Amino acid sequence: MSLSDWDSQKWLNKIVHAAKKAYESIEGIIGTPLARQRIRKNQLGDTTLCIDKTAEDVILREMGKINQNIKVITEETGEFFTQQETEEFSDYLVIDPIDGSHNASFGFPMACISIAHAKGPHLDDVDAGVIMNIFSKDIFTAIKGKGAFRNGFPIHVNTRKVLPKCLFGMNLSVDETLADFVNRYAKFFDKCKPMRIRGIGTDGFALTLVGSGQLDLFLNLQNKTRTLDIAAAALILKEAGGILIDPYGNVLNSLLALTTRISFIGISPTLKKQLDPLIPILAECYKNQPSIL
Numbered sequence: 090m091s092l093s094d095w096d097s098q099k100w101l102n103k104i105v106h107a108a109k110k111a112y113e114s115i116e117g118i119i120g121t122p123l124a125r126q127r128i129r130k131n132q133l134g135d136t137t138l139c140i141d142k143t144a145e146d147v148i149l150r151e152m153g154k155i156n157q158n159i160k161v162i163t164e165e166t167g168e169f170f171t172q173q174e175t176e177e178f179s180d181y182l183v184i185d186p187i188d189g190s191h192n193a194s195f196g197f198p199m200a201c202i203s204i205a206h207a208k209g210p211h212l213d214d215v216d217a218g219v220i221m222n223i224f225s226k227d228i229f230t231a232i233k234g235k236g237a238f239r240n241g242f243p244i245h246v247n248t249r250k251v252l253p254k255c256l257f258g259m260n261l262s263v264d265e266t267l268a269d270f271v272n273r274y275a276k277f278f279d280k281c282k283p284m285r286i287r288g289i290g291t292d293g294f295a296l297t298l299v300g301s302g303q304l305d306l307f308l309n310l311q312n313k314t315r316t317l318d319i320a321a322a323a324l325i326l327k328e329a330g331g332i333l334i335d336p337y338g339n340v341l342n343s344l345l346a347l348t349t350r351i352s353f354i355g356i357s358p359t360l361k362k363q364l365d366p367l368i369p370i371l372a373e374c375y376k377n378q379p380s381i382l
C-alpha cells in the first residue's frame with residue numbers, strides 16, 4: 090500500500106468538496122422533525138440523529154472515491170480504513186458530520202460540518218481543515234502554515250486586551266445542574282467580571298468564531314468533548330493567530346481518537362497574557378470538575 094503523496098492543498102480541495110456535498114444533502118431538512126429523528130446510538134452511546142447520518146453518509150461516499158488508504162475517524166460510524174487495515178499509512182480524515190446536531194435539528198442557527206485531514210495521530214498533525222456553517226453557508230478553511238480564511242478572505246483573532254470587556258463563549262451543555270457548574274467556577278468568573286457570556290452548543294464552530302474575531306475566547310470545561318469535534322477548527326483557530334490550551338494553561342495537542350475527551354480554551358495571544366495570572370484560579374476550579382467517563 091503506497092503512502093499518499095498528495096499535498097495539503099489537494100486534501101483541502103477534497104474535503105471542501107465533501108463538505109459542500111454534505112450540505113446539499115441536509116439543506117432541506119435543517120430545523121425539521123426529520124432532522125431530529127433518532128436513528129441509533131453511535132459507538133460512544135450518543136444518539137445519532139437523521140441529520141448526522143445523512144451528512145456522514147455523503148462525506149464517507151465522497152471519501153470512498155479517493156483512491157488512497159485513509160484512516161477515518163468519524164463521529165457516527167467510528168474508526169476504520171477506507172481500503173485495508175495497515176500499520177503503514179499517512180493520512181487521517183477526522184469528521185464531525187454535524188457539530189451542533191441539536192442546534193441544526195431545531196434550526197437554531199449555530200452548527201457546522203467539520204472535516205480535517207491529518208498526517209499523524211495528534212491535533213498538531215492536522216494540515217488541512219474545513220468548517221462549513223450550515224446556516225450562512227460560510228466556508229472556513231486553513232492549511233497548516235498558510236493562514237485561515239472565510240470564503241477565501243483571511244481571518245484573524247481579535248487583539249482586544251481587557252478580559253472583562255471581552256465576549257466569552259462557553260459550552261454550557263453541562264451534565265450537572267447549571268448552579269453547580271457556575272458555583273464551581275465562581276472564583277474565576279469573579280475575576281473576569283463584568284463578563285459577557287454566550288452559550289454555544291457547537292465547539293468546532295465556536296473555535297472558528299474565535300479565529301474570525303467574532304468571539305474573544307471560548308471555554309469548554311466539561312472534559313467530555315472529543316478531539317474529532319474540534320480537529321478542523323483547532324487548525325483554523327491557530328492559523329488565524331489563536332492559541333488552543335487546556336484549563337491548566339498548557340498547549341493542547343491531544344490524540345485524534347474516538348475515545349479521547351478534552352477540555353479546552355481557544356484564545357488570542359494578547360488575551361492569553363491577561364488570562365495567564367488567572368490560570369491558577371481556573372485550574373483550581375477545574376480540579377473539581379466531574380468527569381463523565
Ligand SMILES: [Mg+2]
Pocket residue numbers: 141164185186187188189190
Ligand atoms: Mg456531531
